[in-house]
Structures are given as structure tokens and as C-alpha cells.
Amino acid sequence: MTKRVAVIGSGYVGTVVSACLAHIGHNVIGVESDNAKLELLRDGRAPFYERNLDQLLEAGRQAGRLGFTSDMALAMDESDLVFICVGTPSRPDGKADMSAMLEVAQAAAPHVKHPHTFINKSTVPIGSGRWLSSVIEDAAGDPRVTKLVRVASNPEFLREGTAVSDYLHPDRVVIGADDPASLDDIVELYQPVLDQSFPGSDQRGPVPLVKTDLMTAEMIKYAANAFLATKISFANEMARFCDLMGADIQTVTAGIGLDQRIGPRFLNAGLGWGGSCFTKDVLAMVTTAAEYGYQARLLEATLAINNDQRHLVVERLLRHLKNLRGARIALLGLSYKPGTDDLRDSPALDIATQVIEYGAFVSAYDPVVKALPAGLPVRIASDAYAAAEGADAVVVATEWPQFIDLDFARLRSAMKGELLFDGRNCLSPTIVGAAGLVYEGVGRRVPGSARRLAIDLRA
Ligand SMILES: NC(=O)c1ccc[n+]([C@@H]2O[C@H](COP(=O)([O-])OP(=O)(O)OC[C@H]3O[C@@H](n4cnc5c(N)ncnc54)[C@H](O)[C@@H]3O)[C@@H](O)[C@H]2O)c1
Structure with a gap:
């Protein structure tokens, strides 16, 4: 079923998410605050190098399923599902800098006029889902918004360089939410990926789905990156042994x-x-x-x-x-x-x-x-x-x-x-x-x- 989706933040992750969701049949509006990036995106071009992405952006644009804007009100008006894909870089103390996410939540909150599910794709500290919902409720300044806002987590595992293929043919899709309605909504959104039924899919067999609560989904992303990083460091430690031992x-x-x-x-x-x-x-x-x-x-x-x-x-x-x-x-x-x-x-x-x-x-x-x-x-x-x-x-x-x-x-x-x-x-x-x-x-x-x-x- 076609969904109305906003993707906030059109960087390495957000642009791929926007282009791929349009490719699998959804109506997508990408939001980007950087004007230089926005101009390229409106032109159907990625603001960075990523294989196959320009073609998908151009196809989405031509099909009328993909647009980009800096206008949050418009994006909120034209969406029910809102992916947040802004950066969460390290702060000097090592913790994740959540200022871009805070800014997005505060900018989106006043425009919540109908039910929205906010889906965190950015990698965020465990517990950020609950934090996001409180920030939106406070920023909206209207207690009725509490009933309109749901929050979910859908961590991203794509790798730059093979991002389009990773997104369309993932090893698994992880969805975390504390309410069943959000889970069902996001599962429906991903159905063409889960059963690999979108146009041009070359992969057989369904994609595994992990449905869980918000915090567990957030933890899965951190645990995956920690494991992969550790595997690389393990190989490097073994390489030091090899150098010593011959x-x-x-x-x-x-x-x-x-x-x-x-x-x-x-x-x-x-x-x-x-x-x-x-x-x-x-x-x-x-x-x-x-x-x-x-x-x-x-x-x-x-x-x-x-x-x-x-x-x-x-x-x-x-x-x-x-x-x-x-x-x-x-x-x-x-x-x-x-x-x-x-x-x-x-x-x-x-x-x-x-x-x-x-x-x-x-x-x-x-x-x-x-x-x-x-x-x-x-x-x-x-x-x-x-x-x-x-x-x-x-x-x-x-x-x-x-x-x-x-x-x-x-x-x-x-x-x-x-x-x-x-x-x-x-x-x-x-x-x-x-x-x-x-x-x-x-x-x-x-x-x-x-x-x-x-x-x-x-x-
Ligand atoms: N890059 C990867 O390979 C990768 C993979 C998985 C997960 N992630 C996670 O995804 C998140 C995004 O990563 P990225 O590499 O795409 O970052 P990025 O810096 O490339 O993109 C973030 C984009 O958000 C835009 N932005 C910031 N504030 C905004 C606002 N208020 N309104 C609209 N746009 C705004 C920025 O201009 C930028 O274009 C991070 O949390 C990262 O950890 C990244």
C-alpha cells in the first residue's frame, strides 16, 4: 500500500532512503536544510558520490513520487510517516550530539496536525525514542499532539559504496516501537522490500524482519556496529601477531x-x-x-x-x-x-x-x-x-x-x-x-x- 513519507535530512542515509522508498512505490518528500544540497537533489542528482543513486533520484522525480524541500510545514502536511536521518556526530566528550535531532523535533512539532509516526533512522543513544516523543510534545505546546505522535526506531545498516543495494536487499529489517499500530504501519511500508516484490528486484526469498520494542531496536544498531568494529580490530591485532611471528x-x-x-x-x-x-x-x-x-x-x-x-x-x-x-x-x-x-x-x-x-x-x-x-x-x-x-x-x-x-x-x-x-x-x-x-x-x-x-x- 502506498504511504506518504517525509525523510528529514538528505545526507548519505536520507537521500538513499528517499530514493529507495520512492522506487518501491511510496510518495516521498525529502527535507534538507543545506541549500546547495537541496538544489542538486531537486535536479535529480545526489550531493555525494554513490553508485546507482542518481538514476533512482531521477526516476523518482520523473514518476512524480519524489520531491525535496526545505519547508517543514509542507513535508509534515504531505506525510504520515516521518523518517529522521540527520547526523549524530560525536561531541567532544564522546557522546552523540543530538542537536540536529532536537532542531528537527522542534521544527516539526508545530506542524503536527494529523497522526504522524516519527521513525528514527539516525543512530541515537538508547532511550532517544522516548526522548524524541517528549521533545515533540513539549515543542508543540498543545497537549492534543500527544495523541497524534508515535515514535519508532528503524536503524539503518547500509554501507556507503553499496548503499542502494544494501537498502533494497538488506540482510534484515529491524523495526522497534512500543505500540503495535506503528509496527504494523512500518512493516507495510517495507513489504515490497521484505518480500522482494519491488520492480527490478533480483533477490529471491523473503528478507528477515526483527520486530521489537524501541530501546531494543536502538541497541541492535549499536551492537551491530560494535561487533563489526571489534571484528576489524581483532583482525588487526592478529596481524600484529603475524608480523611478530612471521x-x-x-x-x-x-x-x-x-x-x-x-x-x-x-x-x-x-x-x-x-x-x-x-x-x-x-x-x-x-x-x-x-x-x-x-x-x-x-x-x-x-x-x-x-x-x-x-x-x-x-x-x-x-x-x-x-x-x-x-x-x-x-x-x-x-x-x-x-x-x-x-x-x-x-x-x-x-x-x-x-x-x-x-x-x-x-x-x-x-x-x-x-x-x-x-x-x-x-x-x-x-x-x-x-x-x-x-x-x-x-x-x-x-x-x-x-x-x-x-x-x-x-x-x-x-x-x-x-x-x-x-x-x-x-x-x-x-x-x-x-x-x-x-x-x-x-x-x-x-x-x-x-x-x-x-x-x-x-x-
Ligand atoms: N553514513 C552511513 O553509512 C550511515 C549508516 C547507517 C546509519 N547512519 C546514521 O545515520 C545518521 C545520518 O548519517 P549521514 O551519514 O546520512 O549524515 P549526513 O551528515 O550525511 O546527513 C545529515 C543531513 O541532515 C541535514 N540536516 C541537518 N539538520 C537538518 C534539519 N534541521 N532539517 C533538515 N535537514 C537537516 C544535513 O544538512 C545533512 O545533509 C547518523 O546518525 C548516522 O550515524 C549512517
């Missing part, structure tokens, strides 16, 4: 990942995670736990290990080059992962900042990122070879597939030095070594250096 982390993670209880994903050793979510969400858990008198030691270690991985590159550069003053370092990849232009908490920027502090000159190439935040003196090159021109060392900071097929002999001849630090363990040490480069990875054994474990990774 074993090969790629083979180790393949060997353990074949165990179905463990699984192969999120076990890539390297520079650690980046992006807007993992650090902020794990940090929010750690600080909230402390506030409630519990020390989340596992999560503290997860964060500390991730942070250490960013220093690893600098340690290795210092080990090889001894002194970085005046050295030229080329970074391949700037976004925090492939498939996106998102620079939030990107390890590449952290590494650039660190080596610049040591006096190095940094050049960089990224397939989609063409500009950096002001104040970071990094020369952006037109391709990987131009970035490597005269470099003492090249660091692969993002595992863009394009880097796997580089002509490493050409890269080597552009460079002054010979060190290639593969911060994502995405290259073949054999191919890189054959081009005359010195390969360094994270916990990897370089061929010829010792006996390799026998395991057929293609099995």
Missing part, C-alpha cells in the same frame, strides 16, 4: 573465515576502519557505559587498536626512510573506503596530517575525491602515476579496485624511492615486488621470505 594474516583470516561461526567478512587487516559511524558509535557506547558505572573494556580496546593502525604507516615509513623531513609521500586513495567520496574520519587524512607534521610533502590521487578540506597541504594529482612522481614512498590508503591493476613498473619509474606500503593488503606482493618495488603490507608475509601455509583459498 605468519601471513591473509591466510590466517582466510583460514578462520571459512569457519561458518566466524565468517570471512570484516576480517581485513590494514589501516582500520574510518567513516562517520564506527568510531562515533563505539565511543558513544563506551562513554554511556561509563556514565552508567560500567567500563566497556572490549570496546575501549577496539577503539585503541584502530587508532594504533593509523600510526603503523608512519612507523613503517620512519623505519624505511629514517627521516621524513622533505620526503615525498604519495597517497593512493583518500576516501575512507572505496565506492564513496566520504572523507569523514578517513585514515588517509590522518596519515597525511601525521607525515606533514614530520615535514613530509604529500601528493595524492583518488578516483572520486578531487578536493580536500582547506588547510591540509596535499597536492591532488590527476592519476596514481602523477601522484607517485618523485615519491620516496607510496601508501595505498583506500582499496579502490583501480589500484589492483596499476602498472607497477610505471609507478616505480615515476618514483624516486622504492617503498610501497599497502595499507589495505589489497595488492599482490609478488606483482609489486616483480616491478622492483619493496612491498610492505600489514601482517603479510612477502613471498620468498619464508614458508607459506598451504591453503587453497579458492576452495
Whole structure:
């Protein structure tokens, strides 16, 4: 059944939610306060790079099912379900900054004239659903609004780079609400996703649905991110062991990942995670736990290990080059992962900042990122070879597939030095070594250096 939906906040999450809900047949109005973004969205274009998103935005616009506005009154008038997708970044004390959400609740409240279900998609501290409902009731200044407002949680698990596909073909849909009517309404909204009946769906079989109460849904999102972050830090800790012992982390993670209880994903050793979510969400858990008198030691270690991985590159550069003053370092990849232009908490920027502090000159190439935040003196090159021109060392900071097929002999001849630090363990040490480069990875054994474990990774 077609629903009338408002999506407040048209960033990485909100834009995907808007485009996908329109694609599965709903009437969607996206709300965005940033005028530059709004202009692009009205034009059917995403304000950031995400595969397949422009096509869906344009299709939704042409079908008359998708529009964008900055007018909250209009959005509230034309919707019954209101998704909140604004940012919840870390505050300096580590807790989630709820100011954008507060602003949205206060702006929407006076326009509640008929029943609305507010659905939290932003990742918010446990208990925020109840908080949101109180804020709206107070801001409305009319006790009758209490009867018109319901609040639910529908945490989002999409990954930037594959966001459209993740949203339309999710591993599960989680809906949390304390009243059955909201649950039923949101289940109906998601029915085309749950039974994969929307146009163009290529996935067979229904998508699992988790229906629960508000706080449990909020907790599921935090627990999922905490687990995934911990899995990455676990792989990085094992990589440190491999470096010390002379074993090969790629083979180790393949060997353990074949165990179905463990699984192969999120076990890539390297520079650690980046992006807007993992650090902020794990940090929010750690600080909230402390506030409630519990020390989340596992999560503290997860964060500390991730942070250490960013220093690893600098340690290795210092080990090889001894002194970085005046050295030229080329970074391949700037976004925090492939498939996106998102620079939030990107390890590449952290590494650039660190080596610049040591006096190095940094050049960089990224397939989609063409500009950096002001104040970071990094020369952006037109391709990987131009970035490597005269470099003492090249660091692969993002595992863009394009880097796997580089002509490493050409890269080597552009460079002054010979060190290639593969911060994502995405290259073949054999191919890189054959081009005359010195390969360094994270916990990897370089061929010829010792006996390799026998395991057929293609099995
Ligand atoms: N990015 C991800 O991969 C991802 C995945 C899952 C969950 N999340 C969570 O989703 C939430 C949003 O993340 P994001 O990456 O999309 O953030 P974002 O910063 O890209 O987007 C937020 C958008 O909200 C807009 N906005 C802020 N205040 C507004 C207001 N009062 N009215 C209208 N628009 C307003 C901003 O201009 C911005 O465009 C966060 O809580 C995040 O933790 C993000």
C-alpha cells in the first residue's frame, strides 16, 4: 500500500532512503536544510558520490513520487510517516550530539496536525525514542499532539559504496516501537522490500524482519556496529601477531573465515576502519557505559587498536626512510573506503596530517575525491602515476579496485624511492615486488621470505 513519507535530512542515509522508498512505490518528500544540497537533489542528482543513486533520484522525480524541500510545514502536511536521518556526530566528550535531532523535533512539532509516526533512522543513544516523543510534545505546546505522535526506531545498516543495494536487499529489517499500530504501519511500508516484490528486484526469498520494542531496536544498531568494529580490530591485532611471528594474516583470516561461526567478512587487516559511524558509535557506547558505572573494556580496546593502525604507516615509513623531513609521500586513495567520496574520519587524512607534521610533502590521487578540506597541504594529482612522481614512498590508503591493476613498473619509474606500503593488503606482493618495488603490507608475509601455509583459498 502506498504511504506518504517525509525523510528529514538528505545526507548519505536520507537521500538513499528517499530514493529507495520512492522506487518501491511510496510518495516521498525529502527535507534538507543545506541549500546547495537541496538544489542538486531537486535536479535529480545526489550531493555525494554513490553508485546507482542518481538514476533512482531521477526516476523518482520523473514518476512524480519524489520531491525535496526545505519547508517543514509542507513535508509534515504531505506525510504520515516521518523518517529522521540527520547526523549524530560525536561531541567532544564522546557522546552523540543530538542537536540536529532536537532542531528537527522542534521544527516539526508545530506542524503536527494529523497522526504522524516519527521513525528514527539516525543512530541515537538508547532511550532517544522516548526522548524524541517528549521533545515533540513539549515543542508543540498543545497537549492534543500527544495523541497524534508515535515514535519508532528503524536503524539503518547500509554501507556507503553499496548503499542502494544494501537498502533494497538488506540482510534484515529491524523495526522497534512500543505500540503495535506503528509496527504494523512500518512493516507495510517495507513489504515490497521484505518480500522482494519491488520492480527490478533480483533477490529471491523473503528478507528477515526483527520486530521489537524501541530501546531494543536502538541497541541492535549499536551492537551491530560494535561487533563489526571489534571484528576489524581483532583482525588487526592478529596481524600484529603475524608480523611478530612471521605468519601471513591473509591466510590466517582466510583460514578462520571459512569457519561458518566466524565468517570471512570484516576480517581485513590494514589501516582500520574510518567513516562517520564506527568510531562515533563505539565511543558513544563506551562513554554511556561509563556514565552508567560500567567500563566497556572490549570496546575501549577496539577503539585503541584502530587508532594504533593509523600510526603503523608512519612507523613503517620512519623505519624505511629514517627521516621524513622533505620526503615525498604519495597517497593512493583518500576516501575512507572505496565506492564513496566520504572523507569523514578517513585514515588517509590522518596519515597525511601525521607525515606533514614530520615535514613530509604529500601528493595524492583518488578516483572520486578531487578536493580536500582547506588547510591540509596535499597536492591532488590527476592519476596514481602523477601522484607517485618523485615519491620516496607510496601508501595505498583506500582499496579502490583501480589500484589492483596499476602498472607497477610505471609507478616505480615515476618514483624516486622504492617503498610501497599497502595499507589495505589489497595488492599482490609478488606483482609489486616483480616491478622492483619493496612491498610492505600489514601482517603479510612477502613471498620468498619464508614458508607459506598451504591453503587453497579458492576452495
Ligand atoms: N553514513 C552511513 O553509512 C550511515 C549508516 C547507517 C546509519 N547512519 C546514521 O545515520 C545518521 C545520518 O548519517 P549521514 O551519514 O546520512 O549524515 P549526513 O551528515 O550525511 O546527513 C545529515 C543531513 O541532515 C541535514 N540536516 C541537518 N539538520 C537538518 C534539519 N534541521 N532539517 C533538515 N535537514 C537537516 C544535513 O544538512 C545533512 O545533509 C547518523 O546518525 C548516522 O550515524 C549512517
